[in-house]
Amino acid sequence: MNPLRAKALVIDIPGRGDGQPLDFTVEPGQMWGVLGPNGAGKTTLLHTLAGLRAPRHGAVHLCEHSLTELRRRQISQQLGLVFQERQDGFPATVLETALIGRHPWLSPWQMESGDDERFARRALDQLDVGHLSDRLVNTLSGGERQRVAIATVLTQAPDTWLLDEPTNHLDMHHQVSVLQLLTDQARAGRSVFMCLHDLNLAARWCDHLLLLYPNGDACWGPAEQMLVPQALERLYDQKLITVEADGAPVFVPVKS
Numbered sequence: 044m045n046p047l048r049a050k051a052l053v054i055d056i057p058g059r060g061d062g063q064p065l066d067f068t069v070e071p072g073q074m075w076g077v078l079g080p081n082g083a084g085k086t087t088l089l090h091t092l093a094g095l096r097a098p099r100h101g102a103v104h105l106c107e108h109s110l111t112e113l114r115r116r117q118i119s120q121q122l123g124l125v126f127q128e129r130q131d132g133f134p135a136t137v138l139e140t141a142l143i144g145r146h147p148w149l150s151p152w153q154m155e156s157g158d159d160e161r162f163a164r165r166a167l168d169q170l171d172v173g174h175l176s177d178r179l180v181n182t183l184s185g186g187e188r189q190r191v192a193i194a195t196v197l198t199q200a201p202d203t204w205l206l207d208e209p210t211n212h213l214d215m216h217h218q219v220s221v222l223q224l225l226t227d228q229a230r231a232g233r234s235v236f237m238c239l240h241d242l243n244l245a246a247r248w249c250d251h252l253l254l255l256y257p258n259g260d261a262c263w264g265p266a267e268q269m270l271v272p273q274a275l276e277r278l279y280d281q282k283l284i285t286v287e288a289d290g291a292p293v294f295v296p297v298k299s
């Protein structure tokens with residue numbers, strides 16, 4: 044398993060200054076959360092780490108190579124991305140969608156094998172959408188679609204998971220089961236790097252946090268060092284009350 048490194052990375056947000064260059068390493072076994080208000084650049088950062096957007100400065104390294112030196116296929120065998128937005132360009136069933144996760148592992152025009160299908164079905168079952176295998180994806184609810192997107196990356200089996208708001212659209216039970224699945228991935232030596240809007244889910248599940256401010260400032264490190272009420276209040280421009288529950292801090296917004 045290989046680390047993902049941001050090296051003096053400046054993401055390219057039109058009209059914004061460079062801010063704080065990002066220098067961090069997501070090690071195998073770690074679970075990172077990216078926190079920040081709307082427009083801070085979380086999605087842009089995720090897409091830059093996946094090689095879908097060029098950085099303004101700096102580089103992203105995977106398997107000790109810059110992403111620019113790697114072929115797309117090599118990247119997609121190592122790194123999976125759950126997008127925030129779903130695009131269902133053409134009608135596909137849930138099973139066909141999950142099988143797309145096997146494409147980095149097949150040669151061009153090679154059909155998926157029985158093993159690939161078993162892999163995909165197991166992933167769909169793990170995300171509690173196996174019973175929807177034959178349904179067209181564009182007929183699913185928002186939460187069902189989200190779980191199919193995560194099952195597709197589980198089918199891809201990358202060492203590094205990038206996820207943009209993985210708990211979006213999910214009810215509480217499915218939020219917890221997805222975060223538990225990601226914890227299991229990290230425990231198996233993979234790495235997880237995800238944007239989250241829910242500060243309390245991040246505080247409970249992430250071992251590392253990156254705070255991204257709208258002006259490009261940023262700080263990152265072990266979660267307990269980042270969960271400082273004053274820093275979070277500045278991040279969200281929101282007064283917070285901090286309480287503790289089950290050994291973890293819980294942040295409650297102050298009503299104005």
Ligand SMILES: Nc1ncnc2c1ncn2[C@@H]1O[C@H](COP(=O)(O)OP(=O)(O)OP(=O)(O)O)[C@@H](O)[C@H]1O
Pocket residue numbers: 056057079080081082083084085086087088
């Ligand atoms: N192609 C583009 N052209 C102009 N501005 C862009 C473009 N892409 C992103 N931006 C701007 O860059 C900023 C960061 O966007 P981004 O989607 O990364 O933020 P985010 O932190 O993920 O926000 P949210 O929490 O709302 O999902 C926003 O102000 C957005 O409007």
